[in-house]
Amino acid sequence: MNKGIAITGMGIISAIGNNVEENYSALISGKTGVSKISQIATIHKNAIKVGEIDLTNEQLEAQLGLTPDNNYSRTALLGAIAAKQAVANAQITNMKDYRTGLVSSTSVGGMDMTEKYFYQYLEDEAVQKYIDGHHAGDSTQKIAQQLGIDKSLVTTISTACSSAANAIMFGARLIKSGKLDRVIVGGSDCLSKFTINGFKTLMILSDTDNTPFDENRKGLNLGEAAAFLVLESDEAVRAGNKKVLAYVKGYGNANDAHHQTASSENGDGATLAMEKALKVAGMQPEDIDYINAHGTATANNDLSEGRAFQRIFGHKTPDFSSTKPYTGHTLAAAGGIEAVYAVLALQNNTIYPNLNFETPMKEFNLVPQTQTKEKELNTVLSNSLGFGGNCSTVIFSKKP
Amino acid sequence: MMKDNYRIASYCHIKNNEISLNGALIFKGEGPFKTFIKMAYQHFAVDYPKFFKMDNLSKLAFMAGDVLLKHEKVSPEQEENIAIVFSNRASSLDTDRKHQESIQDVTAYYPSPAVFVYTLPNICIGEISIKYKLYSENSFFIFDAFNPDYLFEYSSSILDSGKAEKVLCGWVDFDEENYEAFIYLVSREGSFIHSTEEIKRLY
Numbered sequence: 001m002n003k004g005i006a007i008t009g010m011g012i013i014s015a016i017g018n019n020v021e022e023n024y025s026a027l028i029s030g031k032t033g034v035s036k037i038s039q040i041a042t043i044h045k046n047a048i049k050v051g052e053i054d055l056t057n058e059q060l061e062a063q064l065g066l067t068p069d070n071n072y073s074r075t076a077l078l079g080a081i082a083a084k085q086a087v088a089n090a091q092i093t094n095m096k097d098y099r100t101g102l103v104s105s106t107s108v109g110g111m112d113m114t115e116k117y118f119y120q121y122l123e124d125e126a127v128q129k130y131i132d133g134h135h136a137g138d139s140t141q142k143i144a145q146q147l148g149i150d151k152s153l154v155t156t157i158s159t160a161c162s163s164a165a166n167a168i169m170f171g172a173r174l175i176k177s178g179k180l181d182r183v184i185v186g187g188s189d190c191l192s193k194f195t196i197n198g199f200k201t202l203m204i205l206s207d208t209d210n211t212p213f214d215e216n217r218k219g220l221n222l223g224e225a226a227a228f229l230v231l232e233s234d235e236a237v238r239a240g241n242k243k244v245l246a247y248v249k250g251y252g253n254a255n256d257a258h259h260q261t262a263s264s265e266n267g268d269g270a271t272l273a274m275e276k277a278l279k280v281a282g283m284q285p286e287d288i289d290y291i292n293a294h295g296t297a298t299a300n301n302d303l304s305e306g307r308a309f310q311r312i313f314g315h316k317t318p319d320f321s322s323t324k325p326y327t328g329h330t331l332a333a334a335g336g337i338e339a340v341y342a343v344l345a346l347q348n349n350t351i352y353p354n355l356n357f358e359t360p361m362k363e364f365n366l367v368p369q370t371q372t373k374e375k376e377l378n379t380v381l382s383n384s385l386g387f388g389g390n391c392s393t394v395i396f397s398k399k400p
Numbered sequence: 401m402m403k404d405n406y407r408i409a410s411y412c413h414i415k416n417n418e419i420s421l422n423g424a425l426i427f428k429g430e431g432p433f434k435t436f437i438k439m440a441y442q443h444f445a446v447d448y449p450k451f452f453k454m455d456n457l458s459k460l461a462f463m464a465g466d467v468l469l470k471h472e473k474v475s476p477e478q479e480e481n482i483a484i485v486f487s488n489r490a491s492s493l494d495t496d497r498k499h500q501e502s503i504q505d506v507t508a509y510y511p512s513p514a515v516f517v518y519t520l521p522n523i524c525i526g527e528i529s530i531k532y533k534l535y536s537e538n539s540f541f542i543f544d545a546f547n548p549d550y551l552f553e554y555s556s557s558i559l560d561s562g563k564a565e566k567v568l569c570g571w572v573d574f575d576e577e578n579y580e581a582f583i584y585l586v587s588r589e590g591s592f593i594h595s596t597e598e599i600k601r602l603y
Contacts, residue, residue, distance in 0.1 A: 119506070255529070
């Protein structure tokens with residue numbers, strides 16, 4: 001019954017690199033991708049820092065070989081690039097040889113183009129093509145097209161910051177239940193004024209580098225990124241004699257029934273999600289070797305997540321760190337980005353430093369890993385905690 | 401499976417300024433919805449200040465849910481696995497329009513996060529879940545009209561698969577001044593058979 005869900009490919013583009021290797025090298029050398037914003041003209045440019053991908057839309061379009069009449073949002077561009085990397089990494093040459101689906105997640109979709117052209121839409125026919133690219137599902141359809149997936153399950157998940165973790169979970173369940181043999185899962189979100197202004201209004205954007213789990217944390221930095229994993233069934237792995245990078249061992253999604261937007265301070269949602277994931281994995285808390293925390297560096301998240309660690313792990317919280325200081329918070333893509341980082345941690349037996357940490361929080365004595373650390377890792381737990389207490393946990397392991 | 405074994409424990413209607421429980425009128429108010437629902441809130445001594453922050457659809461669904469769950473002696477202290485499956489025709493259009501008006505005019509552009517948060521229909525499920533501490537499965541469907549076949553199949557399947565013990569199910573629609581709620585609790589015990597015909601009859 002408990003089939004192994006194998007990860008056979010990964011692709012990523014983020015503020016710290018345009019592929020898996022670049023991302024890993026930045027992670028172990030402590031090189032951040034967070035800086036002043038350059039590609040979006042915003043009045044907040046001096047008050048915020050972001051995790052921005054250096055490439056322009058034109059450069060991304062060229063990489064994909066798109067013609068000028070395309071209506072790709074930046075979300076679709078980034079997603080297509082990361083998903084194609086993942087498929088190439090898994091050495092898939094024929095999409096049709098197995099029942100292959102796509103579960104992609106996004107929160108902003110084509111909002112970047114809509115906010116750019118909104119007031120021109122009624123008069124300027126040349127930009128009206130972007131209206132069709134606005135909705136979240138459009139980026140997924142374009143990624144499916146780029147990958148050559150048709151007549152199969154192609155769907156979009158948008159549950160704020162837990163989106164990509166939920167995409168991984170849904171993909172794993174599709175394989176486990178035998179509905180599909182192979183699912184490409186992940187997420188993509190570009191920066192937009194919509195998210196910058198939204199988070200600014202919520203007063204949770206830091207004006208400097210984000211400092212997860214630090215007493216003096218000032219909030220998050222937003223980031224843009226896309227990352228995808230190829231999940232395959234035992235049979236597909238065996239038949240193709242595929243190299244397995246790691247396994248999706250457990251997953252859980254929960255809600256804390258606390259508030260429409262905030263998370264409960266005592267970490268109900270994260271606790272429930274971790275409990276469920278451990279149960280699916282058939283593991284005990286002490287089996288976890290490293291936690292890649294959600295750790296956004298907002299007052300609410302880090303307190304809530306830290307309390308959840310204590311509730312699950314008691315006084316024996318394993319090594320943990322948040323990689324948000326590298327990439328910024330990439331919203332719907334975060335669960336995908338951090339899944340790639342979790343697999344890399346397993347492959348290299350390496351824990352990444354939680355950059356910018358200085359002072360432990362007064363509510364508990366949790367101290368994240370602050371230096372790159374080599375250690376035998378068999379199991380990594382990754383948290384993605386969303387607004388409204390929509391919380392997800394995915395557990396990755398070396399063994400099926 | 402044993403679909404025919406499920407029962408409907410109770411049902412609640414809210415429309416035309418009246419609230420009824422299991423077919424019996426339990427409250428009659430007056431005025432536009434805003435006035436009527438506030439009268440109902442006072443009449444039933446709901447005592448839940450968050451109610452006043454809700455949009456119309458959430459107030460409607462919350463009131464129906466509160467009347468029914470109280471009658472069924474469901475309490476936030478006692479955790480129960482009750483799934484919620486709601487449906488309607490107008491989605492969250494009533495609030496979407498309010499939000500749209502606040503951003504329509506470039507010179508008087510002032511969107512409110514407190515309004516924006518209600519621009520999804522399933523938020524009303526969240527309001528009931530928050531009050532009753534339900535961590536359960538939930539879904540919101542949009543149909544052209546009340547769709548008892550779909551609700552019957554969907555809630556039976558939730559119960560068959562063991563995802564929940566009970567399902568709070570029904571129709572909560574709000575558009576302009578037209579509103580209607582009809583919700584019912586599907587359970588293993590109750591006076592009514594859980595069948596499409598019976599749902600139609602009670603509706």
